[in-house]
Amino acid sequence: MKVIVFDLDDTLYDEFEFVKSGFHAVASFLAENFNINETDSFQWMWESLQTQGRGLIFDDLLREYRLYTKKLAKRCLTIYRTHKPKLTLPEESVRCLESLKQYPLYVVTDGNKVVQHNKLQALGLYKIMKHCFVTHRYGIHHAKPSPYCFLNIAKREKVSTNEIVYIGDNPMKDFVGIKPLGFKTIRIMTGQHREKKVTTDYDADYTIQSLNELIHIINTI
Numbered sequence: 001m002k003v004i005v006f007d008l009d010d011t012l013y014d015e016f017e018f019v020k021s022g023f024h025a026v027a028s029f030l031a032e033n034f035n036i037n038e039t040d041s042f043q044w045m046w047e048s049l050q051t052q053g054r055g056l057i058f059d060d061l062l063r064e065y066r067l068y069t070k071k072l073a074k075r076c077l078t079i080y081r082t083h084k085p086k087l088t089l090p091e092e093s094v095r096c097l098e099s100l101k102q103y104p105l106y107v108v109t110d111g112n113k114v115v116q117h118n119k120l121q122a123l124g125l126y127k128i129m130k131h132c133f134v135t136h137r138y139g140i141h142h143a144k145p146s147p148y149c150f151l152n153i154a155k156r157e158k159v160s161t162n163e164i165v166y167i168g169d170n171p172m173k174d175f176v177g178i179k180p181l182g183f184k185t186i187r188i189m190t191g192q193h194r195e196k197k198v199t200t201d202y203d204a205d206y207t208i209q210s211l212n213e214l215i216h217i218i219n220t221i
């Protein structure tokens, strides 16, 4: 392998940490402006996430406190999306990236440009990675499973696609677009997709349970 590329959410860190950080930002805004108990509203959002999933959490929260207006719900969403998250890279990721530092390291991540940028910044990944690609900067149609950013990496590094490996957690979009082009793929069994069973074309060439196993696999590919 010549180049190592990582997905961000649920691969290099647990995305729930970002969600929690965002809920805290919204809870603190509501406490300051509407005198709502910060711990209670955070707890309400956190429980709602476990039982109802994402979706209209802020709408529901504001209704619960009889504060709902479309405008305020939108304000909460903006606060969630633009807050500077408090995140730290898990010890396991730090060690893993340190052990791979002789390789050019990249991130390819989908998602809102501002949100993803704030996460990368908070995790200190701009300092570690050669470049971080937020696919939406290149247009929504270049989001995964589009191979666009991956082919861009091959071009920059002047390597063939089979010398690049991608590590991701979501079998619905992380591997299916790049596998036919020769990229090597590794699925990490973490986060919300870990139970998902998919057909071979969607699944990765290799599977790991945690980033601790990564260096070993990379040495054998």
Ligand SMILES: [Mg+2]
Residues within 6 Å of the ligand: 007, 008, 009, 010, 011, 168, 169, 170
């Ligand atoms: Mg992911």
